[in-house]
Amino acid sequence: MERVLILGAGPAGVATALTLRQRGVAQITLLHRPLPHSRYQTGESASPDVAPLLRQLELPQLLEQGQHWVCRGIRWRWGGAELAENDYMMQGRGHGWHLNRHRFDEQLRQAAEHRGIDLHVANLTRLEPIAQGGYRVTLSEPGGGAQRHDYRVLVDASGRGAHLAGKLGVRWQPQDRLTAYLRLGTLAKESWLKHLSYVEATPHGWWFVAGIPGDQAVVVFLTDVEIGRQQGLVQGSVFDGLLAQSLWGGQGVSGLEARVRPYAAHVGWLPQVVGRDWVAVGDAALGLDPLSASGINGALADGIAAGHALADHLQGDAGALTRHGLALQESQRLFVQERQIHYGRERRWCEHPFWQRRHLA
Numbered sequence: 001m002e003r004v005l006i007l008g009a010g011p012a013g014v015a016t017a018l019t020l021r022q023r024g025v026a027q028i029t030l031l032h033r034p035l036p037h038s039r040y041q042t043g044e045s046a047s048p049d050v051a052p053l054l055r056q057l058e059l060p061q062l063l064e065q066g067q068h069w070v071c072r073g074i075r076w077r078w079g080g081a082e083l084a085e086n087d088y089m090m091q092g093r094g095h096g097w098h099l100n101r102h103r104f105d106e107q108l109r110q111a112a113e114h115r116g117i118d119l120h121v122a123n124l125t126r127l128e129p130i131a132q133g134g135y136r137v138t139l140s141e142p143g144g145g146a147q148r149h150d151y152r153v154l155v156d157a158s159g160r161g162a163h164l165a166g167k168l169g170v171r172w173q174p175q176d177r178l179t180a181y182l183r184l185g186t187l188a189k190e191s192w193l194k195h196l197s198y199v200e201a202t203p204h205g206w207w208f209v210a211g212i213p214g215d216q217a218v219v220v221f222l223t224d225v226e227i228g229r230q231q232g233l234v235q236g237s238v239f240d241g242l243l244a245q246s247l248w249g250g251q252g253v254s255g256l257e258a259r260v261r262p263y264a265a266h267v268g269w270l271p272q273v274v275g276r277d278w279v280a281v282g283d284a285a286l287g288l289d290p291l292s293a294s295g296i297n298g299a300l301a302d303g304i305a306a307g308h309a310l311a312d313h314l315q316g317d318a319g320a321l322t323r324h325g326l327a328l329q330e331s332q333r334l335f336v337q338e339r340q341i342h343y344g345r346e347r348r349w350c351e352h353p354f355w356q357r358r359h360l361a
C-alpha cells in the first residue's frame with residue numbers, strides 16, 4: 001500500500017502531489033473542496049521566488065499561460081510618511097506577478113490531473129489509524145454514500161485551520177486575530193498599481209492594494225477583528241472614511257463594490273507538524289502574516305520539501321518526517337523573528353492597540 005491522501009488542493013497540496021509524482025509515487029489522491037463561485041479568492045501578489053519553484057515542479061510556463069500580470073515590486077509607506085519602493089528588477093530578482101488567484105490554483109490542479117493525480121471531490125469524515133501503519137479513511141461523496149480506503153500516509157494541506165490535523169487531535173493555534181477587510185474596484189488604465197503593489201501603515205492597521213488581471217484592483221484593510229468590529233469596518237461608508245484618511249487616498253481605483261468582505265488572515269500554526277504517517281504543509285503547518293507576501297511561495301516550497309520527505313519515508317527512511325518537522329519548526333522561528341522586525345519598524349502609533357499587540361508579540 002503506497003497510497004497517499006492529500007486534504008486540500010491549494011498550492012501546498014498540489015506541490016506536494018507533483019513532487020511525490022516526480023519521485024515515482026503512483027497512487028496519489030488530492031481531495032478538493034471547490035469554493036463557491038461568488039467567493040473571491042485572496043492572495044494575489046507573488047514575489048519573483050515563485051518562478052524557480054514552478055520550474056522545480058516542471059511548470060515553467062504556468063504564469064505566462066494564465067491571466068496574470070507582471071509585478072515589478074512594492075511601493076510602501078511604513079515607519080514614516082514618505083513613499084519608498086522595493087523594485088524587484090533593480091535588485092536583480094526578475095519580476096513577480098499579480099495573480100488571478102482563482103485561475104492560478106485551477107492551473108495547478110489541471111497540471112496535477114494531467115500527471116495522473118486523482119483529483120477527488122469528497123468530504124473526509126473519519127480517520128482511524130491502522131495498527132501496521134497508515135490510516136483507514138471514510139470519505140462521504142457529494143452525491144451521497146460513503147467509501148472507505150486505506151492510505152499509507154496523509155497530508156494536511158487544508159490551509160488555515162488544518163482540518164486533518166484537527167481530526168487527529170492536533171489543533172491549529174491562532175496567534176492573533178488579523179482580519180482582512182476587502183473590496184474590489186476598477187483600476188484606471190494607466191495606474192502604477194497594475195505593476196506594483198502598495199502597502200501603507202495607519203494607526204489601526206495597514207492597507208494593501210494591488211491591480212489584478214481583468215482591470216480590477218483589490219483594496220484591503222488589515223486589522224484585528226476587534227478593531228474592525230469596533231469601527232464597523234464592514235460598512236462601506238466606514239471603509240471609505242478610513243481610505244480618505246490614508247495618504248494613498250484611493251488614487252487610480254474607482255467604483256469600489258458596495259460590500260466589504262471580511263476574511264480571516266490570522267497568523268497561526270500547528271504545535272506539531274508531523275506525526276505517525278502524516279504531515280501538514282503550507283498554511284495548515286504555518287499561516288504567515290500577509291505582510292510577508294510570501295504565503296503562496298511558502299506553500300509551494302513547503303509542498304516540495306514535504307513531497308521529498310514523504311517519498312523518503314515511503315522508501316523506508318525512518319527519520320525523514322522528523323527531519324522535515326524540525327526544518328518547519330526552524331522556518332516558524334525565523335518567521336516570528338522577521339515579523340517582529342517588520343512590525344517593529346513602525347513606531348508612530350505605539351500606543352494604539354493594533355501596534356501595541358505586535359510590538360509585544
Ligand SMILES: Cc1cc2nc3c(=O)[nH]c(=O)nc-3n(C[C@H](O)[C@H](O)[C@H](O)COP(=O)(O)OP(=O)(O)OC[C@H]3O[C@@H](n4cnc5c(N)ncnc54)[C@H](O)[C@@H]3O)c2cc1C
Pocket residue numbers: 007008009010011012013031032033034035042043044045046047122123124157158159160163180263264265266281282283284288290293294295296297299
Ligand atoms: C487576506 C489574505 C491575503 C493574502 N495575500 C497574499 C499575497 O498577496 N501573496 C501571498 O503570497 N500570499 C498571500 N496570502 C497567503 C496565501 O493566500 C496562503 O499562504 C496560501 O494560499 C497558502 O496555500 P495553501 O495551499 O497552504 O492553503 P490554501 O490556499 O488555503 O489551500 C487550502 C485548500 O484546501 C481546501 N480545503 C480546506 N478544507 C478542506 C476540506 N475539509 N476538504 C477538502 N479541501 C479542503 C481549500 O478549499 C483550499 O483549496 C494571503 C492570505 C490572506 C488571508
